[in-house]
Structures are given as C-alpha cells and as structure tokens.
C-alpha cells in the first residue's frame with residue numbers, strides 16, 4: 012500500500028510539473044520566494060487540468076511523505092553520521108573537523124552566534140567560508156563552504172559534507188520543521204548530525220525511507236560535571252566564575268544589582284532579547300580574566316552558542332514561564348544549561364552545578380541523572396508550493412484560512428507533528444486584509460517578528476501597510492519622526508531592544524524584497540548604533556565600563572547617527 016502510494020505521489024509530482032521545482036522549490040525557508048515563470052506556468056497548467064477533472068483528485072494536505080519533497084537529496088546515497096552524547100563531549104568539534112577537510116560543505120546551526128563562530132573558525136583555518144543568516148550575507152572569494160542558520164539551509168546545491176548542529180531541536184514546536192527540512196533535504200555525500208542521544212531512534216526511523224546509510228557515534232563528556240549537595244543559600248557565597256541562571260529579564264537585573272551591592276563582584280548579563288553582538292561582548296567581558304566582570308547573570312540563552320569560562324552554574328529557580336504557564340524545567344533544559352560549567356579547554360577544568368535554594372536540589376539532581384526523554388516526533392510545515400496550489404483552487408481563501416485548513420486537515424505519518432503556528436497565524440490575521448500577493452503574505456508570516464513585543468508587531472504592520480500601498484518601504488515610514496532620536500536620550504532599555512528588533516526585521520525583509528527596501532544599509536547602521544546605545548545604557552547604570560576602542564567607535568557612530576537621522580527625518 013505504501014509503495015503504491017509512493018508511486019502515486021511520484022506520478023503526481025511529475026504530473027504537477029514539480030519535477031521542475033527543485034531549483035525553485037518554494038518551501039518555508041527558501042531564500043528567494045520569487046516564482047520563476049516556467050514553474051508558475053507548469054503549476055497553472057496542472058491546476059487547470061486538475062479543475063477540468065481530467066486528473067485524479069490530489070490531496071494538498073497530505074504531508075505523509077516529506078522525504079519526497081527533496082529529489083536532490085534522494086538522488087544521493089547519503090552517509091549519515093549521528094554524533095550524540097552529553098554537552099561538552101566534542102560532538103561538534105569532530106563534525107567540524109570533517110567539514111574543514113571536505114572539498115565543499117555547509118554548517119547549519121540553530122543560532123546566528125554559532126554560524127558566526129563556525130564561519131570564523133573555517134576562515135581562520137584557511138577554508139574560505141560564506142556566512143549566511145537571515146540578516147547577513149558575507150561572501151568570501153572562492154568559498155565552497157557556508158555557515159548558515161538552519162532556516163537558511165540550502166537544499167538545492169550538492170555538498171560533499173554537511174553538519175546540522177543541535178539536531179534534537181527537530182522536536183521543537185516552533186522551529187523543529189527547519190531541522191526536519193535540513194535532515195531530509197540537504198544533498199550531501201556525508202551528513203553529520205550533532206546532538207542529544209534522545210533523537211537517535213526518531214532519526215533512524217525517519218531515515219528508513221530515504222535509503223541513506225546511518226551510523227551512530229556515542230561520545231562521553233570531556234570534563235567532569237559535579238552536582239553539589241549544598242545549595243548556594245545566600246548571594247554572599249557567590250564566587251568568581253559563577254553563573255546564576257534565572258528566566259526573566261527583570262530577575263536578571265534584580266540579581267545583578269543584588270550581587271553587585273555586596274561590593275565584591277561585577278556581573279555581565281546574557282539573555283535572549285539582547286542583540287547577539289551585545290551578548291557576545293558581555294560574554295567576552297566575563298571570559299576576560301583581566302576584566303572586573305567576573306560573574307555572569309543569564310537566562311537559558313547561555314544554553315547554546317557561547318563559549319563561556321563558567322566554573323559553577325547556580326539555578327536561582329527550577330521553574331520557568333514558557334509563554335503559557337509556569338512549569339518545571341525539563342530534563343534536557345537542565346542538562347543543556349548545567350553543561351555550560353567546566354567547558355573543556357576553559358580555565359575551569361571541572362564544572363560544578365547547584366541551586367540557590369535547598370528545595371530545588373532534588374529536581375536538579377534527578378534531572379541530571381535522568382536520560383532525556385526519547386523524541387517521538389519531528390516538526391513539519393507545508394511547503395509554499397502546496398499552499399500556492401491549494402489557493403489557486405480556493406481563490407477566496409486568505410492566508411489565514413489556508414493555514415488553518417492545513418493545520419486542521421494535514422495528514423501526517425506517526426513520525427511527525429505539524430509546527431505550532433500561533434505566531435504565524437497572528438501575523439496572517441493582520442496582513443490578510445491587505446492587498447498583497449499570497450507569496451508576500453507568506454513571507455511576512457515567516458519573518459522573525461516577535462508578536463508579543465508591541466513595538467515589533469507595530470513595526471511589522473507598518474512595513475506591510477506601506478509595502479501593500481506602494482511596494483516600497485523607507486525607514487521613515489515605519490519610525491515616526493523622532494523615534495530614532497528617542498534612544499539617545501530617554502528610551503528605556505526594553506524600548507531600545509524592541510527598536511533593535513524592528514531594525515533587524517527590516518534587514519531580514521530587505522534581503523527578500525530587495526527593490527522594496529532601499530534603506531537596508533541605513534537600517535543595518537541604525538541597528539549597530541542601537542546596539543551601542545544599549546551598551547551605553549548598561550554603562551550609564553554603571554553596569555559596563557566602556558573600553559577605549561568602543562568609545563572611539565561610539566563617537567564615530569554618534570556622528571553618523573545625527574547624519575542618518577537628518578537623512579531620515
């Protein structure tokens with residue numbers, strides 16, 4: 012039955028002209044969403060055929076065979092290596108060694124910071140490597156390697172070697188589908204997957220139908236991680252090299268103040284909504300033995316991407332608000348965060364982990380001893396092709412209805428779940444009334460906007476309104492006169508972070524709607540200034556001392572700030 016179904020799918024695929032799609036395959040993560048005429052005509056012809064009743068009914072919501080969406084990868088007999096083990100066990104290191112020695116390759120990571128780090132490492136090793144993230148394209152002459160964020164993974168080119176880091180994230184409700192796409196879609200002779208052993212059975216199951224060879228390599232932690240039997244108890248017991256973990260930005264700043272009021276330590280801060288550059292600078296200050304910033308206060312944003320000289324992780328709480336409810340930290344979350352202590356090669360060869368309160372110790376200890384629960388399903392999201400074809404047959408449906416239809420009716424094999432589209436639907440509801448093509452609406456829907464942040468969601472609405480009216484958006488149309496001046500004098504730190512997010516979104520959209528966003532360079536420079544203002548804000552509160560180099564660059568940026576502001580307003 013399954014074989015018959017596959018034959019049927021393949022017949023349909025070529026009947027739909029999709030055999031010509033690979034180069035232009037418009038799936039959710041594609042860099043360029045511009046339909047090529049040939050493909051469009053092919054699809055329309057098939058749709059005409061379909062509506063005239065000459066073709067057997069095709070179920071667009073049938074997502075049971077996602078491996079057939081990637082014919083390039085299916086033509087290869089890939090050698091898949093699963094590098095699995097605890098944190099700090101050298102999994103990524105081994106995979107990157109393979110990448111470095113290959114004639115061409117791609118690294119796909121979950122964070123911009125990780126993609127930056129890998130591009131830097133390869134270029135330093137004289138392996139020219141491009142950096143491609145949603146917001147950056149840094150091309151290096153002669154590069155046959157790329158370091159990308161997983162959403163930008165290229166499924167149309169052939170590589171000798173590919174690495175997908177933190178592969179267990181294929182179980183993530185919102186971003187998991189991008190990892191599934193990389194797993195199924197990257198066309199490489201060797202595919203190296205690094206992550207938690209909990210993902211092994213699912214990946215083996217998923218790859219049963221692809222014809223790939225799968226080999227699992229298990230790793231042990233390189234340096235010991237010792238759970239403490241005693242809680243920290245009081246902030247007086249904080250020591251150099253400690254990292255205290257908490258999950259709200261308010262708590263981060265409260266604890267920083269409290270620790271610093273003791274007069275013995277200064278704290279760096281790391282949390283998700285700090286711009287990545289600022290996060291890196293805060294981490295660098297903490298790592299630098301000669302700086303006075305010897306303690307870190309951080310959220311779970313330290314769990315991935317930063318190399319930190321942490322001696323001891325202290326959980327200030329073992330619960331976290333996940334957007335819906337306050338819940339206990341999961342086993343993988345505890346392990347990922349705790350694993351940051353005693354990083355191999357750092358100045359603390361043994362890591363320690365404890366809690367602030369004694370009550371929390373049992374959960375910490377049991378989590379560290381338990382294996383992560385086995386992953387059962389991987390994320391999936393319908394490709395743009397499928398939505399486009401469905402929309403041709405239901406021309407009155409807006410993108411919200413189309414998405415809803417897919418979410419409610421998607422047919423999935425037991426290995427997959429459909430991605431959580433809460434955020435996407437919020438955007439769809441806003442833009443559906445605007446006179447935009449489905450393709451543009453789709454693009455706005457998948458943009459990295461934070462709809463819970465008022466300034467960011469307003470920014471997106473203003474982009475979309477201006478773009479729908481004129482097909483072009485200038486910065487001054489999304490920032491009312493004066494807004495860009497505000498950060499300099501009176502903005503709160505939260506506002507600066509939100510403005511930074513809007514500028515970041517502008518840069519992201521500008522890469523996809525190139526002609527329509529003429530101020531990309533300006534947005535990028537404003538974003539950099541915004542980052543500096545955020546750091547100035549930290550300084551103003553005595554939270555960070557400016558270095559001479561940074562002061563110079565800030566002065567340079569301030570003068571370009573007034574020039575830019577003049578140009579905009």
Ligand SMILES: Nc1ncnc2c1ncn2[C@@H]1O[C@H](COP(=O)(O)OP(=O)(O)OP(=O)(O)O)[C@@H](O)[C@H]1O
Nearest residue numbers: 097098099100101102103104105205350354355356
């Ligand atoms: N053989 C090695 N020689 C030198 N350094 C190594 C070696 N193996 C690992 N390292 C270093 O140890 C640190 C941890 O390695 P790596 O990042 O590969 O671990 P990981 O298992 O992927 O960890 P995580 O899951 O936390 O990302 C890195 O700084 C890495 O460069």
